[in-house]
Amino acid sequence: MARLGFSEQGWIKGPWTPEEDKLLTRYVSQYGEGRWSSVARSSGLNRSGKSCRLRWVNYLRPGLKRGHLTPQEEGIIIELHALWGNKWSTIARYLPGRTDNEIKNYWRTHFKKAGKPCEKQEKKKNLSQKQHIEEGQNSGNEGDSMNDPQGNKQETVITYPTVVVDNQFLPTMYQDITSCSDIIAIDDYLWGGGLWNFDV
DNA sequence: AAATTCTGCAACCGCCAGGGC
DNA sequence: TGCCCTGGCGGTTGCAGAATT
Known part of the structure; x- marks a missing residue:
C-alpha cells in the first residue's frame, strides 16, 4: 500500500492522506464529478486524474457501504x-453502495482462490475435516455434510x-x-x- | 515470543473506447 | 479521417494486520 513516490509526470503516488481526501471531496462537491484531469490540476492535488477518480469512486463517494458484503x-x-x-x-x-473494485477484491479472495488452495490451507482443511469426522463420530451427528450416511469420509472440496x-x-x-x-x-x-x- | 504465512484491500498499470479537434 | 486526450475498466501489485506455527 505504501507506495509513496512520484510518477514520471510528477504526480504523487501511493496512499491518500486525509488532507488530500478533504481537498478532493471539497472540489467534487463544489464542481461535480468528471473532468478528472482538471480536478487534479485545479484542486491543488498533485495527483493524476485517474488517481483522483479512483479515490473518489472507490472510497470517497457518498453512499458507499463499508465492511463485509451481506x-x-x-x-x-x-x-x-x-x-x-x-x-x-x-x-x-x-x-x-459497492464498488467494482470491492466486488473484484471480494471475488478474488473468496472464490478465485478456491481453485487452488495452498498447502497450508489444505492442511487446515484436512485438520478441520478430521475434527468434523471426530465430532461426527462422538456425537453421532447424522446430518453432518462432511460424511455420507454410510460414514464414509467425503472430501471437502471448495468449489466454484x-x-x-x-x-x-x-x-x-x-x-x-x-x-x-x-x-x-x-x-x-x-x-x-x-x-x-x-x-x- | 518470534517468525512465518495468509487475508483483505487500497492503489497502480495498461489497454481500450469515445469524443473533440 | 486520423490523431490525441480523457475516462473507464479489468488485472495486478504490495502493504498492514491477523492468524498460525
Whole structure:
C-alpha cells in the first residue's frame, strides 16, 4: 500500500492522506464529478486524474457501504458473475453502495482462490475435516455434510460457487428470480431506470 | 515470543473506447 | 479521417494486520 513516490509526470503516488481526501471531496462537491484531469490540476492535488477518480469512486463517494458484503449481496454477485463473468463494473451497478473494485477484491479472495488452495490451507482443511469426522463420530451427528450416511469420509472440496441463490436473502425485486434469464428479464427494468438511477 | 504465512484491500498499470479537434 | 486526450475498466501489485506455527 505504501507506495509513496512520484510518477514520471510528477504526480504523487501511493496512499491518500486525509488532507488530500478533504481537498478532493471539497472540489467534487463544489464542481461535480468528471473532468478528472482538471480536478487534479485545479484542486491543488498533485495527483493524476485517474488517481483522483479512483479515490473518489472507490472510497470517497457518498453512499458507499463499508465492511463485509451481506449474504444477499454475495448471492447477487455469484449470480451476476455466472451471467457476465468479470464485468465488475456492471455487477457493481446492481449493488448500490459497492464498488467494482470491492466486488473484484471480494471475488478474488473468496472464490478465485478456491481453485487452488495452498498447502497450508489444505492442511487446515484436512485438520478441520478430521475434527468434523471426530465430532461426527462422538456425537453421532447424522446430518453432518462432511460424511455420507454410510460414514464414509467425503472430501471437502471448495468449489466454484454454483448459481444457487437463496431467495430469502435477496432484495424484494430479486425474490422472483429463479434463473439467470430472470436477471436478464429484470435487466430492462433496471437499465430503464426503474429502480436505481446510477447517475445520481 | 518470534517468525512465518495468509487475508483483505487500497492503489497502480495498461489497454481500450469515445469524443473533440 | 486520423490523431490525441480523457475516462473507464479489468488485472495486478504490495502493504498492514491477523492468524498460525
